Amino acid sequence: xxxxxxxxxxxxxxxxxxxxxxxxxxxxxxxxxxxxxxxxxxxxxxxxxxxxxxxxxxxxxxxxxxxxxxxxxxxxxxxxxxxxxxxxxxxxxxxxxxxxxxxxxxxxxxxxxxxxxxxxxxxxxxxxxxxxxxxxxxxxxxxxxxxxxxxxxxxxxxxxxxxxxxxxxxxxxxxxxxxxxxxxxxxxxxxxxxxxxxxxxxxxxxxxxxxxxxxxxxxxxxxxxxxxxxxxxxxxxxxxxxxxxxxxxxxxxxxxxxxxxxxxxxxxxxxxxxxxxxxxxxxxxxxxxxxxxxxxxxxxxxxxxxxxxxxxxxxxxxxxxxxxxxxxxxxxxxxxxxx
Numbered sequence: 001x002x003x004x005x006x007x008x009x010x011x012x013x014x015x016x017x018x019x020x021x022x023x024x025x026x027x028x029x030x031x032x033x034x035x036x037x038x039x040x041x042x043x044x045x046x047x048x049x050x051x052x053x054x055x056x057x058x059x060x061x062x063x064x065x066x067x068x069x070x071x072x073x074x075x076x077x078x079x080x081x082x083x084x085x086x087x088x089x090x091x092x093x094x095x096x097x098x099x100x101x102x103x104x105x106x107x108x109x110x111x112x113x114x115x116x117x118x119x120x121x122x123x124x125x126x127x128x129x130x131x132x133x134x135x136x137x138x139x140x141x142x143x144x145x146x147x148x149x150x151x152x153x154x155x156x157x158x159x160x161x162x163x164x165x166x167x168x169x170x171x172x173x174x175x176x177x178x179x180x181x182x183x184x185x186x187x188x189x190x191x192x193x194x195x196x197x198x199x200x201x202x203x204x205x206x207x208x209x210x211x212x213x214x215x216x217x218x219x220x221x222x223x224x225x226x227x228x229x230x231x232x233x234x235x236x237x238x239x240x241x242x243x244x245x246x247x248x249x250x251x252x253x254x255x256x257x258x259x260x261x262x263x264x265x266x267x268x269x270x271x272x273x274x275x276x277x278x279x280x281x282x283x284x285x286x287x288x289x290x291x292x293x294x295x296x297x298x299x300x301x302x303x304x305x306x307x308x309x310x311x312x313x314x315x316x317x318x319x320x321x322x323x324x325x326x327x328x329x330x331x332x333x334x335x336x337x338x339x
Contacts, residue, residue, distance in 0.1 A: 025037060035078065036078075036082075039073060039076070039078070039079050039082070039084055040083075040084040042069060042072075042073055043073060043079075043084045043085065043087065043088040044084075044088075045069070046066055046069050046070045046073065046088070047088055047091050047092070049062070049066040049069075050066060050092075050331055050333075050334060051095075053066060054334070055328050055329070055330055055334050055335070055336045056328070057294070057326045057327070057328055058321075058326065058327060058328075059317060059321060063329070064313075064314070064317060066331075067313035067314070067329065067331060068313065068314050070301070070313065070331060071301065071312040071313050071314055073085075074301045074303070074310060075301075075307045075310055075312065077307065080303060080304075081140075081141055081303075086145075089114075089143060089144065089145075089332065089333075090145060090148060091333070092331070092332045092333020092334075093113070093144065093145075093148045093152070093332075093333055094148065094333075095333045095334075096111050096113065096119075096152065096333050096335070097148065097151050097152065097155070099111075099335065100119075100121070100126070100152070100155040101155075104121055104122070104123055105123055106123060106339070107122070107337045107338060107339045108120060108121070108122055108240070108242075108244040108246065108272055108273055108337065108338040108339075109121040109122075109335050109336070109337045109338075110246070110273050110275065110296050110328075110330075110335060110336050110337075110338070111334075111335040112296070112298065112330035112331070112332060112333070112334055112335070113131065113144070113152065113332065113333070114132075114134060114143060114144060114332050115130070115132075115134070115167050115168070115298060115299050115302055116129065116130045116162065116167075116168060116248070116249075116250060116251065116275070116277055116298040116299050117129065117130050117131045117132060117134075117168075118130070118248065118275050118296070118298065119131075119152070119156060120238070120240075120244075120246040120248075120273065120275075122240045122241075122242040122244050123242055124217055124240060124241040124242050125157050125158070125213065125217060125219070125240050125241060125242075126155055126156045126157050127156065127157065127158055127159075127160070127219070127238060127240070127246065128152070128153070128156040128158065128159040128160070128177075129159070129160050129161075129162070129236070129248040129275065130160070130161060130162055130167075130168040130169070130248070130250065131149065131152065131153065131156075131159060131170070131173050132144075132166065132167055132168055132169060132170035132173060133145075133146065133149050133170050133172065133173065134166070134167045134170075134303075135166065143303060146172075149173060150176060153173060153176045153177060153180070154180075156177075156182070157182060157213050157214065157215065157217075158177075158182055158183045158184075158185070158211060158213055158219065159173075159174070159177050159182070159183075159184050159185070160184075160185045160186075160221075160234070160236045160238070160248060161174075161184065161185065161186040161187070161190050161234075162187070162233055162234050162235075162236070162248065162249070162250020162251065163187060163189075163190070163228050163231050163232060163233040163234070163250050163251055164187065164189045164190045164231055164232070165228070165231070165251065167302065168250065168251070169186070169190055169191065171191060171194070174191060174194065174196075174197065175194075178194075178195075178196035178197070180214075181214050182213075182214055183198060183211055183212070183213065183214075184196065184197045184198065185197075185198050185200055185211060185221070185234075185236075186198070186199055186200075186234075187199065187200075187201050187232040187233070187234050188201055188232065189231065189232050198211075200221075200223055200234070201223055201225055201232060201234055202223070202225060203225050203232075204225070205225070206222055206223065206224045206225070206264075206267045206268070207222070207223055208220060208221065208222045208223075209221050209222075209223065217241045218241065219238055219239065219240065219241070220238070220239040221236055221237070221238050221239070222236075222237040222267060222268045222269075223235065223236060223237075224237070224260075224264060224267070224268075226249070226250070226252040226254065226257050227252070227253075227254035227256070227257055228250070228251040228252065228253050228254065229253070229254065233249075233250045233251060233252050233253075233254075234250060235247065235248070235249050235250065235252055235264075236248045236250075237264075237268035237269070237271060239269055244272050244273075244338070245268070245269050245270060245271050245272050245273075246271070246272060246273045246274075246275065247268065247271045247273070247274045247275065247290060247292065248275045249274070249275065249276045249277060249280065249286075250277070251277050251280075251299070252276075252277065252280055252286070253277070253279070253280050253281050254281075255281055255282065258281075258282045258285055258286075261282065261285045261286050261288075261289035261290075262285065262288070262289045263289065264289045264290045265289060265290055265291045268290070270291075270293070271290050271291070271292040271293065272292065272293045272294065272338050273292065273293070273294050273295075273296055273338050274287065274290050274292035274294070274295050274296065275296045275298055276295060276296070276297060276298065277297075277298050277299040278297045278298060278299050278300055278311050278315070278316045278319065278320075279299060279311050283319060283323070284323060287323055287325055292325065293326065293338065294325075294326050294327070294328060294336075294338050295320065295323075295325050295326065295327040295328070296327075296328050296330060296336065297316050297320065297327065297328070297329050297330070298330075299311060300312065300313050300315075300316055300329075301313070313329060313331075316329055317329065
């Protein structure tokens with residue numbers, strides 16, 4: 001009898017919840033429920049709008065509104081790691097995986113995964129930068145699910161790690177690259193105890209190295225010895241076998257390095273795509289020192305930070321508009337092709 005009553009109570013509770021979460025919604029006197037459903041619907045709308053309005057060079061009103069709506073969702077901490085948030089992240093990553101499965105015949109394609117986790121793709125190579133599942137401050141779960149990250153790793157040939165922070169370095173991800181016989185290039189401070197990681201850096205000057213890939217192809221990599229605070233931060237300028245050059249800055253943000261910014265373009269080949277953290281200091285000097293064809297911004301909306309430190313897309317537009325360079329603002333799970 002007791003079990004039967006418990007079952008009835010459970011079924012009643014289930015029916016109540018179902019009635020509340022299916023149209024027509026009952027919002028009267030339930031403001032928190034109203035906001036929950038509103039966020040769920042807006043994550044879906046933003047996801048659809050990003051697909052309908054792909055990245056463009058510079059400012060675009062529809063893109064600005066879509067990314068602004070995403071800012072609002074990601075700056076409301078009630079949405080942190082909710083089911084709606086997770087569905088949005090998985091939807092965006094699945095789009096990347098689907099596109100990586102398609103043949104790529106020409107151009108340099110830059111995919112944004114999360115923060116500064118990026119993939120540079122040409123006909124001959126897929127280059128990963130700072131791929132991490134990301135367990136952010138105060139979050140019990142990681143932002144990016146293992147099964148989707150594994151699929152991304154499978155489709156990349158090499159990974160470069162900029163600096164020793166957990167949103168850029170993930171031992172698990174590094175292990176997957178090493179098990180597959182794929183090179184991992186890092187600063188000496190990153191996973192110093194892990195066999196298979198290649199540590200490259202000259203603290204005194206930029207230096208160029210050759211990286212041999214599993215498929216027999218080679219990359220030429222110029223490494224500039226930058227910093228985030230006191231941490232080593234490698235700035236990688238990678239030349240692909242197709243002669244495209246992509247530069248990934250990691251979280252470069254040390255004012256003492258400003259003195260050599262202007263010399264970067266004298267040392268590195270012409271950069272087709274500069275991937276730069278949106279909050280780096282001395283932005284104008286940094287960008288003019290590299291003189292890229294295109295700028296791809298990174299690190300907007302890092303979850304786990306307080307909302308004043310989750311760099312917003314609207315703030316990126318504000319910072320980059322005055323620069324006399326072509327820039328592209330990407331959301332998670334988007335890409336842009338440099339032709």
